[in-house]
Amino acid sequence: MKKIVFLAVFILMGVLGAKAQQQADGPFRAYLFNNEYHVYMRINLYDQDIIISWQEMFGPLPGYLAKESSAFCWIITDAKIDGNKAELEISNDYGSEDLTATLTCVNDSTYTLRQNEGSPLKVPDKKSWKKLPTTLTFQKRK
Numbered sequence: 001m002k003k004i005v006f007l008a009v010f011i012l013m014g015v016l017g018a019k020a021q022q023q024a025d026g027p028f029r030a031y032l033f034n035n036e037y038h039v040y041m042r043i044n045l046y047d048q049d050i051i052i053s054w055q056e057m058f059g060p061l062p063g064y065l066a067k068e069s070s071a072f073c074w075i076i077t078d079a080k081i082d083g084n085k086a087e088l089e090i091s092n093d094y095g096s097e098d099l100t101a102t103l104t105c106v107n108d109s110t111y112t113l114r115q116n117e118g119s120p121l122k123v124p125d126k127k128s129w130k131k132l133p134t135t136l137t138f139q140k141r142k
Helices: 002-024
Strands: 029-034 039-044 063-067 073-082 085-092 098-105 110-118 122-125 128-131 135-141
Touching: 039 135, 063 122
Parallel strands: none
Antiparallel strands: 029 039, 029 135, 039 063, 063 073, 073 085, 085 098, 098 110, 110 135, 122 128
């Protein structure tokens, strides 16, 4: 009888461990990159524990969007996951502009960020501001 109980507990622990691993590797814990505009997203919408290395004062966050070779970023201040989509609230690091957006996991490696309402996404580009399109496609990188 003890062997059966031990086996049942062992199997249950394996199932729960697999579920935890699935959550740990979920689609909304990723580094995403857009080659065309050289912008990237670092996200962990589950634990919301991303620290922006050059702006630690904001503390743990769901993530951010930034441009290569720039300290400017758009901060994800709130995120709600619903299946393969996440509703995001995003603000620039000055706090002067904000917007809502939907991040969709299309497949294992492709994501789409669609701006819904609010300020347009702009990033620094050669001493000026470049407005990003309302829909951006990102590729997952490891």
